[in-house]
Amino acid sequence: MWRRFRRSKLAVIALIYVAAVAIIAILAPRITRDPNAVDLASRLGPPSAAHPLGTDDLGRDVLARLVHGARVSLSVGFAATAIALVIGSFFGALAGYYGGAADWIVSRVIEVVLCFPFLLLVLAIVALFGPSFLTVLVALGATSWTSEARFIRGEFLRIREMDFAQAARASGARDARIIFRHLLPNALAPVLVSASFGVASAILVESALSFLGVGVPPPTPTWGNILATAEQHIDYAWWLVLFPGVAIFLTVAAFNIIGDRVRDALDPRSD
Amino acid sequence: MSYIIRRLLYAVLTFIGITIVVFVLLHAVPGDPITFYISSHMTHLSQASLDAIRHEYHLDQPLVTQYLYWVRGIVALDFGTSIADHRPVIDRILEKLPHTIELNVIAFILAAAIGVPIGLWSATRSGRPVERASAVLFFLLYSLPSFWVALLLMELFSVKLGVLPLFGMHSDDYLDLTTAQKIFDHTRHLFLPVITLSYAQLAIFARFSKSALTEVIGQDYITTARAKGVAPGRVVWTHAFRNALIPLITLLGLVIPYLLSGSIIVEDIFQWDGIGLLYFNSILARDYPTVLGLTVITAIVTLLASLFADMLYAFADPRIRFEART
Numbered sequence: 001m002w003r004r005f006r007r008s009k010l011a012v013i014a015l016i017y018v019a020a021v022a023i024i025a026i027l028a029p030r031i032t033r034d035p036n037a038v039d040l041a042s043r044l045g046p047p048s049a050a051h052p053l054g055t056d057d058l059g060r061d062v063l064a065r066l067v068h069g070a071r072v073s074l075s076v077g078f079a080a081t082a083i084a085l086v087i088g089s090f091f092g093a094l095a096g097y098y099g100g101a102a103d104w105i106v107s108r109v110i111e112v113v114l115c116f117p118f119l120l121l122v123l124a125i126v127a128l129f130g131p132s133f134l135t136v137l138v139a140l141g142a143t144s145w146t147s148e149a150r151f152i153r154g155e156f157l158r159i160r161e162m163d164f165a166q167a168a169r170a171s172g173a174r175d176a177r178i179i180f181r182h183l184l185p186n187a188l189a190p191v192l193v194s195a196s197f198g199v200a201s202a203i204l205v206e207s208a209l210s211f212l213g214v215g216v217p218p219p220t221p222t223w224g225n226i227l228a229t230a231e232q233h234i235d236y237a238w239w240l241v242l243f244p245g246v247a248i249f250l251t252v253a254a255f256n257i258i259g260d261r262v263r264d265a266l267d268p269r270s271d
Numbered sequence: 272m273s274y275i276i277r278r279l280l281y282a283v284l285t286f287i288g289i290t291i292v293v294f295v296l297l298h299a300v301p302g303d304p305i306t307f308y309i310s311s312h313m314t315h316l317s318q319a320s321l322d323a324i325r326h327e328y329h330l331d332q333p334l335v336t337q338y339l340y341w342v343r344g345i346v347a348l349d350f351g352t353s354i355a356d357h358r359p360v361i362d363r364i365l366e367k368l369p370h371t372i373e374l375n376v377i378a379f380i381l382a383a384a385i386g387v388p389i390g391l392w393s394a395t396r397s398g399r400p401v402e403r404a405s406a407v408l409f410f411l412l413y414s415l416p417s418f419w420v421a422l423l424l425m426e427l428f429s430v431k432l433g434v435l436p437l438f439g440m441h442s443d444d445y446l447d448l449t450t451a452q453k454i455f456d457h458t459r460h461l462f463l464p465v466i467t468l469s470y471a472q473l474a475i476f477a478r479f480s481k482s483a484l485t486e487v488i489g490q491d492y493i494t495t496a497r498a499k500g501v502a503p504g505r506v507v508w509t510h511a512f513r514n515a516l517i518p519l520i521t522l523l524g525l526v527i528p529y530l531l532s533g534s535i536i537v538e539d540i541f542q543w544d545g546i547g548l549l550y551f552n553s554i555l556a557r558d559y560p561t562v563l564g565l566t567v568i569t570a571i572v573t574l575l576a577s578l579f580a581d582m583l584y585a586f587a588d589p590r591i592r593f594e595a596r597t
Contacts, residue, residue, distance in 0.1 A: 112288030118532050211418045
């Protein structure tokens with residue numbers, strides 16, 4: 001698996017990049033100045049020795065805000081995907097293990113969720129319950145579990161008749177035990193790695209929400225809200241447009257590339 | 272035909288599911304819905320008149336009864352009146368809808384016209400450097416945040432080069448222009464939003480058509496055609512190509528919710544006066560009847576599109592109809 005993953009140089013670079021961003025995000029308060037330190041004397045300053053990536057409309061250091069923004073992006077990305085995985089595993093396991101009526105009902109539920117334009121539903125939930133870190137997480141998790149559910153369902157269909165599952169059943173284990181102790185751990189590994197796509201999409205949507213002004217509320221720095229400031233000063237402050245966009249793009253692309261490579265590495269036909 | 276009937280029944284179930292989701296959303300919010308409808312403009316109402324309004328909107332009835340009244344309204348395209356201007360929600364939506372359709376149809380055609388041929392072409396170059404490079408390129412394209420692309424386009428074409436307008440659907444002096452000038456002016460305003468909407472779709476179309484053709488090329492009848500000496504170009508273009516196009520029909524249903532999501536961002540950035548902008552402004556104004564009305568309508572449009580796509584698919588590929596019968 002790892003051997004096959006490593007074959008793609010691009011995927012390895014993406015993995016190193018993600019690890020670097022994660023380390024920077026964790027160390028953020030130690031390695032940069034205060035991202036919320038307002039300095040009206042040096043507002044909208046282009047990149048300089050004091051502020052390598054310039055300052056925003058309140059004179060706040062863009063580099064510090066970018067580095068702290070990584071914390072929001074990564075934590076929303078991972079947490080929202082974790083929520084989606086929990087919901088998706090639950091429905092996917094029900095459908096895959098019991099089949100029949102359970103499978104039919106779960107399929108109908110997924111059809112309903114897929115009918116809603118993703119961003120519309122997320123915006124509606126965030127608007128109805130008020131924007132906050134938690135609402136963004138719940139809105140993203142509650143709307144993006146369908147692909148995880150389908151993945152888990154497929155894995156369950158594949159492994160539920162395997163010897164170890166039959167053995168568990170023969171030894172008199174209850175359904176819940178078979179599902180959670182025997183089947184889920186075996187189905188989860190390939191799903192966990194492909195959740196990379198989920199992280200990419202969550203980061204993208206979180207930054208879109210912040211950009212639109214309905215994401216994690218200010219003054220918390222996010223990549224999206226730096227771009228929202230950039231929109232107001234587009235005729236002048238190019239550095240506000242460029243750097244946060246590059247950060248979002250590279251991070252989303254990295255997770256997408258990792259997901260794509262993992263999917264190929266898991267696919268026995270790709271050899 | 273049983274497939275089509277079953278599919279229609281599922282669509283009815285999905286419709287019920289959609290309405291339940293939105294109804295639950297409406298009622299999951301703290302306070303009862305009447306507070307949305309009145310708080311903004313009638314703060315002086317007495318308890319008696321509040322009760323009267325509750326009675327009028329059936330809010331004193333059990334939830335199930337309320338739900339049935341609400342669904343009956345939706346079927347009759349009655350989504351209540353907007354808090355923003357007290358006009359029926361459906362009128363406001365129908366007024367903005369043509370602008371969104373215009374933008375999306377142009378972007379859709381552009382993306383399909385470029386993306387599908389590129390995808391099909393790269394499928395015939397499978398494994399070669401050019402195919403792998405284009406796969407990576409599409410992946411990167413797909414990872415670009417649309418609002419950032421929009422800002423970069425504005426920065427380049429409107430600020431630096433000054434050749435295209437920053438935003439809006441037409442210039443301020445639009446009404447004084449001749450018809451030809453009006454068309455020219457409007458086209459200029461279309462450029463940036465259309466590019467922003469179509470680049471990611473283009474990647475989707477390319478990937479999808481590539482995998483569809485790759486799938487077909489792996490089939491036995493293609494091997495047969497090759498084995499009996501049909502020229503390689505002819506194998507692809509007459510044997511594989513037509514069958515690869517069939518799965519593209521499903522994209523019709525898949526791409527619509529994606530387009531509507533994209534419209535919110537693009538219409539907001541470019542101040543394009545369509546339903547995406549209406550939706551976003553309604554969210555900011557806490558105009559819940561409009562928000563929920565648009566949520567229901569867009570979900571139903573998606574449902575109808577995927578229903579239509581499935582019907583078309585069953586029509587184009589008889590195997591679907593036969594499989595359903597066994």
